[in-house]
Amino acid sequence: MADDAAAPVTDDGLREEVRAFLENQWTGLLQGETERKAWFAKVVEARWAVPRWPTEWMGRGLGDVQARIVESEFAAAGATGTGQDRTNLWANTLLAGGTQELKERLLLPLLRGEVGMCLLYSEPGAGSDLAGIRTRADRQIDHFLINGQKVWTSYAATADYGMLIARTDWDVPKHRGISFFFLPMKQPGVEVRPLRQITNESQFNEVFLTDAICPEENLLGELGQGWGVLQTALAYERSVMGEGARGPRSGVAESKNEEPLIALAREAGALSDPLIRQEISKVIGLKKLNALNTARAKAEMKQGTSSALMSLGKLAMSRILHEEARVRTMILGAGSLLEGPDFPRAEDANFLTLNAYFTSIGGGTDQIQRNIIGERVLGLPKEPEVDRDIPFRDVRSG
Amino acid sequence: MNSLAAEERLAFQHSTARLLADRSTEVDVRRTMETPSGYDADLWKAMADLGVVGLIIDPAYGGAGAGPVEVEVVFEEAGAALLCSPLLSSGVLAAGLLQALDDEDANLRLLPAIADGSLIATAALTGPRGTWTPGAVAVRARAEGDACRLDGRASFVTHAHVADVLLVAANAADGLAIFEVEARAAGVAVTPAPTFDHTLRIAEVAFDGAPARRISTSRPAWDAVEEALSLARVALAGEQAGGGRRVLEFTVDYAKTRLQFGRAIGSYQAIKHMAADLLLESESATSAARHAAAQLAASASDAKAAVELAAFACADAFVKICADAIQMHGGIAFTWNHPAHLYLRRARSDAQLFGAAAFHRERYVCELEAAHG
Ligand SMILES: Cc1cc2nc3c(=O)[nH]c(=O)nc-3n(C[C@H](O)[C@H](O)[C@H](O)COP(=O)(O)OP(=O)(O)OC[C@H]3O[C@@H](n4cnc5c(N)ncnc54)[C@H](O)[C@@H]3O)c2cc1C
Numbered sequence: 001m002a003d004d005a006a007a008p009v010t011d012d013g014l015r016e017e018v019r020a021f022l023e024n025q026w027t028g029l030l031q032g033e034t035e036r037k038a039w040f041a042k043v044v045e046a047r048w049a050v051p052r053w054p055t056e057w058m059g060r061g062l063g064d065v066q067a068r069i070v071e072s073e074f075a076a077a078g079a080t081g082t083g084q085d086r087t088n089l090w091a092n093t094l095l096a097g098g099t100q101e102l103k104e105r106l107l108l109p110l111l112r113g114e115v116g117m118c119l120l121y122s123e124p125g126a127g128s129d130l131a132g133i134r135t136r137a138d139r140q141i142d143h144f145l146i147n148g149q150k151v152w153t154s155y156a157a158t159a160d161y162g163m164l165i166a167r168t169d170w171d172v173p174k175h176r177g178i179s180f181f182f183l184p185m186k187q188p189g190v191e192v193r194p195l196r197q198i199t200n201e202s203q204f205n206e207v208f209l210t211d212a213i214c215p216e217e218n219l220l221g222e223l224g225q226g227w228g229v230l231q232t233a234l235a236y237e238r239s240v241m242g243e244g245a246r247g248p249r250s251g252v253a254e255s256k257n258e259e260p261l262i263a264l265a266r267e268a269g270a271l272s273d274p275l276i277r278q279e280i281s282k283v284i285g286l287k288k289l290n291a292l293n294t295a296r297a298k299a300e301m302k303q304g305t306s307s308a309l310m311s312l313g314k315l316a317m318s319r320i321l322h323e324e325a326r327v328r329t330m331i332l333g334a335g336s337l338l339e340g341p342d343f344p345r346a347e348d349a350n351f352l353t354l355n356a357y358f359t360s361i362g363g364g365t366d367q368i369q370r371n372i373i374g375e376r377v378l379g380l381p382k383e384p385e386v387d388r389d390i391p392f393r394d395v396r397s398g
Numbered sequence: 399m400n401s402l403a404a405e406e407r408l409a410f411q412h413s414t415a416r417l418l419a420d421r422s423t424e425v426d427v428r429r430t431m432e433t434p435s436g437y438d439a440d441l442w443k444a445m446a447d448l449g450v451v452g453l454i455i456d457p458a459y460g461g462a463g464a465g466p467v468e469v470e471v472v473f474e475e476a477g478a479a480l481l482c483s484p485l486l487s488s489g490v491l492a493a494g495l496l497q498a499l500d501d502e503d504a505n506l507r508l509l510p511a512i513a514d515g516s517l518i519a520t521a522a523l524t525g526p527r528g529t530w531t532p533g534a535v536a537v538r539a540r541a542e543g544d545a546c547r548l549d550g551r552a553s554f555v556t557h558a559h560v561a562d563v564l565l566v567a568a569n570a571a572d573g574l575a576i577f578e579v580e581a582r583a584a585g586v587a588v589t590p591a592p593t594f595d596h597t598l599r600i601a602e603v604a605f606d607g608a609p610a611r612r613i614s615t616s617r618p619a620w621d622a623v624e625e626a627l628s629l630a631r632v633a634l635a636g637e638q639a640g641g642g643r644r645v646l647e648f649t650v651d652y653a654k655t656r657l658q659f660g661r662a663i664g665s666y667q668a669i670k671h672m673a674a675d676l677l678l679e680s681e682s683a684t685s686a687a688r689h690a691a692a693q694l695a696a697s698a699s700d701a702k703a704a705v706e707l708a709a710f711a712c713a714d715a716f717v718k719i720c721a722d723a724i725q726m727h728g729g730i731a732f733t734w735n736h737p738a739h740l741y742l743r744r745a746r747s748d749a750q751l752f753g754a755a756a757f758h759r760e761r762y763v764c765e766l767e768a769a770h771g
Contacts, residue, residue: 258770262763274760281759284766285707292685312678367667373677374670378650381665 014066018073021046026079036080040112043081048074049111050085057095057107059085064298089236090117093163094182097220097229102182106161118159119237120150120183120207121230125397127152128368130165131174131227132387132397135209137166137181144168144219146183146212152362156192156205159185163233164214167392169224174392180226180233182218189213198354234364241363242313243294245321249351250344259284261324264345265331279327286323290316312377314359315369321356325349400454400465401695410464411471413448417441418479424737430482431596431740435560437483442515451489452513454629456497459509466632470691473633474640474684480740482597484518484557486633491556492519494629495565498622499576499615508563508578519563522552522603523623530627530753532620537568537605539577539612546570546612547585548577548605556751558601559590566603566610567623575619577610585609595747597740627752628705632694634748635687635708638716641748642680645741649673649723656728669726676719683715703765709758713749720745 009017025046030036043049044058051067053059062070067085074082084091091110094103109115126132135148146166156162162183169177183190189212194202221229248254255263261280265271294313328349329336338346360366374380387395402410421441430438445451453468455461462468469490476485493512496505496519511517525536537550548568558564564579564586579586585608590601615622650673653664663669690708693701720742724731731738749755 259766262766262770277763278756278759281710281763285711285759285762288707289682289686289711292689293681296681296685296688312681315674316678316682367671370671370674371667373674374664374667378664378670378673378677380650380653380670380673381662383665383667384661 009066011066011069014062014069015073018048018070021048022073022077022079026077028078030080037113039079040081043079044108044111048082050088050091051082052085053095057103058111068298084111087236087240089233089240090115090163092236093220093229093233096232097180098182099217099219101217102220106182115161116155116159116185118153118156118162118185119233120153120156120162120164122152123149124151128365130230131178132395133165133167133178134397135164135166136170137164137168137179137214139168139223142216144181144214144216146181146189146209146214148209150207150209152195152204153192153207154204154362156185156207157194157202161185162207165226165230168226170393171391172224173389174387174395175227177224177392178226178230179223180220180229181214182220183209183212183214184218187212198357199351237363238314238369241359242290242317245317245359246355247352248344248348250341250347252344252348261327261331264328268331268333268335268345270331270333276327276331279330283320283323283327286316286320290320312373314363315366315373318356318360318366318369321352321359325353325356328352399695399697400463401467402462402464407464407468407471410449410453410462410468411475414445414450414472414475417444417448418475418481422479422481424480424740427480427482427597427740436557436597436599437560442483445483445485446513446515451485451515452493452509453489454497455489455493455509455513456505459505460513461493461509466629466691466694467688469629469633470636470687473636474643474687477637477640477642477744478644480597480641480737480744484520484560484599486630486637487520487557487561488512488518490633491521491626491630492563492565494626495521495576495622496613498625499613499617499619501613501615504578504611504613517562518557518560519565520555520557520561521565521567521623521626522555522558523567523627524554525551526553528554528750529757532567532574532623535567535569535574537566539568539570539575539610541571546577546610548579548608548610550605552603552605554751555588555601555603557599558588558603559599561588564603565613566605567619568610570612573619576613576615576622578613579605579608579610583609593747595743597744598747628694628702630752631705631709632687632691634751635683635690635705635712638712638745638748639680639683639687641741641744642676642683642712642716642719645719645723645738646673646676646680648737649676649726652727663726672722672726676722679715679718683712686711700765700769703762703769706758706762706765709753710755710762713745713755713758716745717742717749 025042030039047058047060048070051060051062051070054061071083091107094107121130123133123135125134137144137146162185164181164183165178167177168179189210191208193206195204195206196202254260261283265276265280270276332345332349336346336349339350375382449462450472452461453464457463496508512519524530525534527534537548537552539546539548548566561581564581566577566579567574568577581588585606587604588601593600653669654662656663686708690704693704724738727738730736
């Protein structure tokens with residue numbers, strides 16, 4: 001089986017194989033978590049989840065062009081579960097840096113969507129400046145002891161593991177003393193306290209780590225080399241954020257076969273307003289441009305080297321989300337004063353207005369993205385950093 | 399529409415880029431833009447020999463048989479080099495209009511000479527309102543036996559002052575039609591208008607009983623005009639994307655070398671963040687222009703929407719890049735000798751030609767409504 005899968009196939013042969021699989025297995029809609037997990041398990045088993053990966057880990061070793069054929073066939077059928085070699089941040093980070101033991105334990109469950117995950121990066125004193133973290137990991141005989149505090153940790157309350165950055169060396173400059181772990185979350189040393197968000201939801205949390213235990217084999221990359229692993233993980237996160245975000249949450253359906261803004265304006269009797277038509281045109285244009293940019297970037301890039309150009313996508317998406325929310329509000333006018341289930345359109349416009357900050361702050365703020373684009377893509381000089389080359393012990397915080 | 403094989407297209411792009419790098423330098427542009435004709439006749443001949451002037455013209459009439467994708471690629475180079483030439487007027491708009499009308503006699507008469515550069519043609523499609531819509535046409539045609547005569551005026555006619563032949567939209571008794579007029583015939587007065595963009599030439603054309611030949615077509619004439627305008631808009635979009643990219647390049651280079659307060663100005667976020675935003679504009683313009691070209695070449699169902707999107711996105715992007723570039727340079731870019739203003743002038747002109755951004759945004763929404771109607 002593994003050998004078969006590795007053998008080179010023609011584009012047409014591959015397309016037929018995917019179609020046959022989808023025809024036999026894909027039923028259309030997935031109802032609920034159980035069905036979703038069962039479907040993902042099937043996709044993994046049939047080696048369609050991560051076609052670019054090596055056969056050893058249920059991949060097919062396909063190049064980007066053929067992997068896209070698989071993705072487009074899935075998309076055409078409306079089926080989910082493939083393309084995880086681009087989009088599954090957890091699994092890709094683990095594949096790139098994990099020990100054999102940890103990969104054997106977690107890779108496939110991650111692809112099947114059976115493991116709850118969270119990102120233990122940000123701290124009260126270290127947000128944009130992630131290299132300034134103060135959570136410590138101290139090596140014991142066969143494990144690490146973790147102490148410190150994380151914050152803004154989305155989905156920590158339900159997570160089984162957290163991708164954790166912690167300091168393991170205090171005597172070297174800040175980027176060099178950091179290590180990267182898969183921390184088991186369900187243990188006494190991990191305390192999760194939900195925070196109420198501006199959206200009136202509670203997805204993100206504070207996480208207090210008090211003598212939490214992390215097994216040695218859960219270290220990714222070498223000790224002290226966690227900054228490099230983090231860059232890989234951030235690249236995947238940003239590329240996903242550049243492709244989209246949560247939509248309306250009222251649950252009251254919007255027209256499926258029409259651009260949502262046009263449908264909303266029609267419904268609100270505002271579609272003949274020339275000013276609103278201009279604004280709608282701008283926003284839909286921005287969305288389309290981002291999709292075109294992403295398509296072009298993908299065509300021009302090999303897998304895994306995506307960080308810089310994808311940063312453009314996240315910056316673009318953040319603008320799109322803020323603009324789309326603004327235009328929704330403009331269309332509703334005074335209607336946006338209201339909220340609650342009886343006013344689903346207002347609820348959506350207001351939610352989207354607030355949730356746009358998820359993309360413009362989370363995963364690296366717009367300002368940080370602009371720094372990255374300016375420095376890594378355009379090659380502009382870095383700003384002087386006063387704390388870059390001194391031992392972390394001597395760095396000021398606040 | 400037509401397309402060339404990828405290698406052939408690359409060859410066109412590279413040879414155009416080489417020719418322009420050699421013959422359309424900033425010094426050349428500054429010299430040419432101050433001449434009465436506004437273009438370099440030797441360079442024009444070289445471009446014709448290369449096949450660029452007859453790019454979209456059917457090989458049966460001596461052209462290269464290329465299409466929107468090749469036009470876009472060539473205009474990216476032309477935009478970057480601020481090329482002064484009637485290429486858009488003659489090789490794209492007029493040639494495109496003739497091919498869209500498809501009058502065998504007119505094609506035989508005009509296309510070979512357009513392709514080899516010996517004849518310059520342009521299209522006179524709008525009146526003083528400058529909206530490039532049928533309602534703005536301000537020329538009337540009257541029959542006189544077998545012949546026709548035109549009266550009225552056409553505005554914003556690009557490169558009319560060097561044109562040999564004008565293709566004129568005029569209202570005849572049986573509706574709008576396209577007429578071929580000798581630019582130097584009696585009853586035709588071409589008055590060059592001073593232009594903000596010195597690399598562009600525009601004229602007002604008055605017709606006073608001008609002798610004209612009606613170009614026959616089996617379709618509504620304005621449909622053919624729209625087809626030609628789509629091609630011209632793709633060319634403009636390419637020019638805007640290419641021009642914007644060049645301006646961003648020299649601006650970023652400057653930000654790396656200009657020192658203030660002991661640091662390169664590009665290390666300051668006020669500058670760096672503007673540059674990052676402009677890169678997004680520039681890349682988006684490139685994506686939009688190439689997508690429009692590809693959809694038009696494939697006669698895709700969303701080709702019109704793609705052209706409308708490119709028309710406003712590339713126009714806005716080019717203006718923004720040029721405008722911000724001046725700010726990022728400081729005083730040096732306020733001088734006539736610095737190239738930034740030449741590009742800003744081009745950007746502001748391109749943003750009006752063949753319809754302004756707001757017009758295209760409105761049409762984009764209309765396309766989206768129609769697509770789901
Ligand atoms: C909805 C949401 C979910 C999140 N989920 C997670 C999660 O799951 N896991 C996790 O680890 N983190 C998460 N975060 C945290 C997020 O990554 C940080 O909030 C973000 O990186 C900014 O850090 P900060 O909040 O400390 O702000 P700061 O870094 O203090 O920034 C404050 C302001 O200063 C600006 N600034 C800072 N440094 C610079 C600079 N060098 N140049 C220019 N401007 C600068 C910023 O752009 C910002 O405007 C989440 C955040 C949000 C909003």
